[in-house]
Amino acid sequence: MDIKDKISSQREFFNSGKTLDIDYRIELLKSLRSGIIEMEEEISSALKRDLGKSSFESYMCEIGLVLSEINYMINHIKKFSKKERVKTPLAQFKSKSYKIKSPYGLVLIMSPWNYPFMLTISPLVDAISAGNICVVKPSAYSKYTSEIIKKLLENYLPKEVVTVALGGRDVNGYLLNIKFDYIFFTGSVNVGKLVMEKASKNLTPVTLELGGKSPCIVDENTDLNLAAKRIVFGKYLNLGQTCVVPDYVIVNEDIKGEFIKYLKDEIISQFGKDPIGNSDYGKIINEKHFARLKGLIKNEDIIIVGYCDDDKLKIEPTILDNITMESPCMKEEIFGPILPVMTFKDREDIIDIIKINPTPLALYIFTNDETLKNHILNNVSFGGGCVNDTIIHLATEQMGFGGVGTSGMGSYHGKSGFDTFTHEKSIVEKSNFIDLPMRYQPYTKKNEKLLRKFLK
The missing domain is CATH 3.40.309.10 (Aldehyde Dehydrogenase; Chain A, domain 2)
Structure with a gap:
């Protein structure tokens, strides 16, 4: 099946509303966690081949951090997903105001080679937690880890939820010409500029995790x-x-x-x-x-x-x-x-x-x-x-991680990650019990005085 067919199938699945079910998202995270634990040795071996990382460093800086992110999301996803009540101005009496948390839809996650497992799976965890479906594009430079990521995700997550695309620049270019609902990119400043340029053609929102001279x-x-x-x-x-x-x-x-x-x-x-x-x-x-x-x-x-x-x-x-x-x-x-x-x-x-x-x-x-x-x-x-x-x-889910200016835009980890992949719908629900007449024409001096009092 070609990538476009896979994406089409994913969109159909998203439109079914299945990922709006919080319990389903938790099931996905638990399955992913089980896969990582079962495949830990294979993941460590791949990181060793790509970057020479010891098993200790692989767990400390990649595998362990991902498991921590998954556990945090499993424990907090219901709280993060709740409808959020906010105060309503007196001028809108009688009504109530709230925010509904909605997933963007189809997300493209493009990751780098330096922490190839953590920087692929961690944003994926946040995106799934928020109810999105994803296309994951790991780096071609860290080919052994990329292959293990593909194996992991295909074995432990439904193909309708995650598609893994392997390859080099040609695959990157192909994906960036497809319309996604959100793009999450980690990598160099120069490639980040290209991602943003491509995203702008479809008005696709982006998070860019870049770098710089720290x-x-x-x-x-x-x-x-x-x-x-x-x-x-x-x-x-x-x-x-x-x-x-x-x-x-x-x-x-x-x-x-x-x-x-x-x-x-x-x-x-x-x-x-x-x-x-x-x-x-x-x-x-x-x-x-x-x-x-x-x-x-x-x-x-x-x-x-x-x-x-x-x-x-x-x-x-x-x-x-x-x-x-x-x-x-x-x-x-x-x-x-x-x-x-x-x-x-x-x-x-x-x-x-x-x-x-x-x-x-x-x-x-x-x-x-x-x-x-x-x-x-x-x-x-x-x-x-x-x-x-x-x-x-x-390395904490309590704070967002991200750059500013040329080092990037947007952040993730913990609640910040959930929020990154979530659109908040602002809703005012008006009662039919009473209707204040001052906003309607014909405008009068009396109604203008009332309006000024309400909007001070």
Whole structure:
């Protein structure tokens, strides 16, 4: 069956109203959860083949987060789906007002290769929870995980609810020329622009989860040892192939040398003296990205730590010194295990450095100075972030995760995810018991006075 026929069948199923049944949605989520648990070993194996991820990291950053999202939705979906009463203005007496939660319909979910399981299944969970049917397009770069995703979804969810489309750019282009009711895209800024352009032709709403150069600020008023530990964890997780990774560090110039020493010590502590030989240390996704990252290292003046293994597509955790805004590594999102270190003298230097680049997806600041913290958080535009830690802000269903400006639009996780895939119908239900005459012609001075009183 061709993709258009599958989509046509899906639309017929959606029009039947079956997904409006909350219990049916919960059944779907429970079936998906069972499938993930039963196929966990296969999923981990695929992630290992694509990105060299250990089973621990695969569960911590992908499988476990998806299961957490599913459990949260199962426990809250009935509450999220309820009709919501709101106050009615006196001018509309006698009536009641409420909002009805409605699914959009057919949703296209396009996911990237860096967290191929989590960034495909997590938005799918939110979309299903809201009552939508979906076409899922995982990345061609993470082909083993994409194949497992197809197997999982075809075995544990009805084909009328989810269709999986595998392939490269030709498939992406084909799908983007089909009219969907909503598009959820995670990936690069350039492809995000294309998605938005295609969506605009059908006036299709979109959520774009993009990226950018996320800064990490280190003030002298902090625990430098702990800061280095948490930055090394966040930066080199998945070899830096993370959309919210600390892209570069801006450290107070008085403590740069001390801080770099802590960074080097932490790299050894977390990955050993031979990270390339560490079986839990992953790999770069493909030769194209590997070559790009090698170029960024080659063009810098001083490499404090770093070694590349061409055969294994591995790059050791690397720190770059003597970096300026003109350095090649500051001209693009790094998306690899390379950490440039810059310095600042005062708080305005920090703002000036960050604002040279477009709005980042994340921002991290390590400080115990409340004034500095509030100054940065209030004066810099970014998607989300952490104070005195990295990465962890995206791992909670209690807050939405998303970007702003060039780092994206819209958010998901938990209720934010349910709301993203939900249209709220605003309804005023008027009583026939009484009808206020002042809105009708002919207009009179008396009715105008009444109107002004009501609408003040």
